[in-house]
Amino acid sequence: MREGPDIARIASLVGDPARANMLNALMGGTALTASELALEAGVSLPTASSHLSKLMEGGLLTLASQGRHRYYGLAGPQVAGMIEAITGVAASVGPQRVRPGPRDGAMRVARVCYDHLAGEQAVAMLDRLVEKEILLRDDKEIRLGQLAASHFAAIGIDVDAKPRRPVCRACLDWSVRRSHLAGTLGAAILDKILLEKWARREKDSRAVIFSPPGKQAFERVFLG
Amino acid sequence: MREGPDIARIASLVGDPARANMLNALMGGTALTASELALEAGVSLPTASSHLSKLMEGGLLTLASQGRHRYYGLAGPQVAGMIEAITGVAASVGPQRVRPGPRDGAMRVARVCYDHLAGEQAVAMLDRLVEKEILLRDDKEIRLGQLAASHFAAIGIDVDAKPRRPVCRACLDWSVRRSHLAGTLGAAILDKILLEKWARREKDSRAVIFSPPGKQAFERVFLG
DNA sequence: CGCATAGTTCGTTCCTCATCGAAGCATTCT
DNA sequence: AGAATGCTTCGATGAGGAACGAACTATGCG
Known part of the structure; x- marks a missing residue:
């Protein structure tokens, strides 16, 4: 066992509701600030910040600092593609919202x-x-x-x-x-x-x- | 927030190392029994059984009972595609095993x-x-x-x-x-x-x- | 029938991790 | 400089869930 790339690590990053909401929001394409993402995910700012640093560490996000604003965005098309794939499965197997x-x-x-x-x-x-x-x-x-x-x-x-x-x-x-x-x-x-x-x-x-x-x-x- | 399909639910299923190993093993295409998957994931049989029922409930697996054997397999090509997508991200962003x-x-x-x-x-x-x-x-x-x-x-x-x-x-x-x-x-x-x-x-x-x-x-x- | 194999369910333990308030930096505005 | 905004770090709390042993169910074998 445990041979290929660490898929559990990546999946568990997406597996938290707060983080999933953030990623979903970022699928909109525009980079967002930590506060905006906190609002989007429905959590406090400190919590959001913690999540964001985890997503950064996992390589799913990129960060662009502009003055006192820090804009977070999806790391790239491959990440976006993965999220679409997961969304597809969730949409088809889910108890159909x-x-x-x-x-x-x-x-x-x-x-x-x-x-x-x-x-x-x-x-x-x-x-x-x-x-x-x-x-x-x-x-x-x-x-x-x-x-x-x-x-x-x-x-x-x-x-x-x-x-x-x-x-x-x-x-x-x-x-x-x-x-x-x-x-x-x-x-x-x-x-x-x-x-x-x-x-x-x-x-x-x-x-x-x-x-x-x-x-x-x-x-x-x-x-x- | 929380509009589209429940992506966190699906991702968190894949996000556990034991379950990820099982899914990885099932990417081999052949359906496997609970004991084989337990071995593959490196967990005890009860633990594996619990994971398998969660994956079933999440719609990621199919089950074929044959006598006292229960063969678990991936639910379909869409699920396999999702796992490949996650694998791709993990391979490219991961600290490169x-x-x-x-x-x-x-x-x-x-x-x-x-x-x-x-x-x-x-x-x-x-x-x-x-x-x-x-x-x-x-x-x-x-x-x-x-x-x-x-x-x-x-x-x-x-x-x-x-x-x-x-x-x-x-x-x-x-x-x-x-x-x-x-x-x-x-x-x-x-x-x-x-x-x-x-x-x-x-x-x-x-x-x-x-x-x-x-x-x-x-x-x-x-x-x- | 009894015994072995395959698997699930139950109950308990334990640990990770999400959460938030308070405090600490950094940047910009006045 | 002082105040305000944007964000991160720290520390404490708490809940969810992963793990296993033991007991239970089901199928197959002699």
Whole structure:
């Protein structure tokens, strides 16, 4: 026994309700301060601080100090992926949280996943982009098609910038069980959606709510 | 807070070392009895029994009673996927288990993942099958190509049988970080490999060791 | 039937760890 | 400088849960 990586260590970090709530909040993609996370998790500040240092030690979080604020964020896409995987299992085996609730419905349609859009809308978008050969899908690796540069330039997104992160990545959706678009392009598209005010973020939730005209605009640009 | 599925509940089940060891052992794909799992986890039988009932209650395991034996197995591919995801994080953030060890090396090359082959060999195999257009890869969904039926029939695998489980599925590899082939076809190929004695399973481990001639045969059939 | 094997249930012990209040640093504002 | 904010560290408390031995149930064997 006890050969591979220490999975119990990582899982037990996620296994505490307070920490799980914090991680869930951070799946929203924006880094949060200790106080915000304490509020989110429903614990006192000292307790939250203790949890955060454990998550840091476990390598699940990154820390950016800015003056007297300390912003905690998920350590990376791999961690986000793990949390989505656990969420998927919890959603399917769980005693199915009594009422699906309007919030859950909205979450299924569109939500923030780390730094990009997830949910039915996002899955449909990726499918359509692949169908139009703007993106080429080949396993986890999504690549830009010939048409990508001009198509995205037309809506103000530059796909030629070469950051360290991959431009395209597939990310498995826990509600739909199909992939949606992650990577810098996925992030840029989410930015665009929020910037154009096609949709707004539900307060204190990962849900993303499209306005009727916003939805039309989104569908025209990405599903048309 | 506390909106989505109860992720802490699931994670804390995996978060106990004894239970984590059991789950790890079950990633070998074969169902095991309570005593075997107790041995694997290094705990007494009563303790193991208690853990097993918790895992059952959490929906992570299935139980098949046969006479006085009770065989526990992973509840499904989704659970296996979650464990791989956690393993991936643990492997990359962990204080990198002191010595990689020969066993870990073997694990990287080829290992059992639930019921199919994983590791470098498995990733290479899927890549080659897609390259030869025997399989068509489109996101998580891998489909059979035109050539699939005849190609697999030639080596004694019938891909026309229609079970409830998908024939092909992509499964993310924690060591290589690319997908390998799961589903009934993945399982059938692993069966073939073991049946032909191209490789043997390391005792009490998920590692799969190819014999030199076995490796040649495997490469001729799947990588040629 | 009795005995052995496989497994669960019960009760107790023990230890880890989550929690919070109070106090201590650090940074910014005035 | 002094005060206010943001966060961490310390210490004490308490609850949950992991562990095992002993007793109990169930299946199989002679």
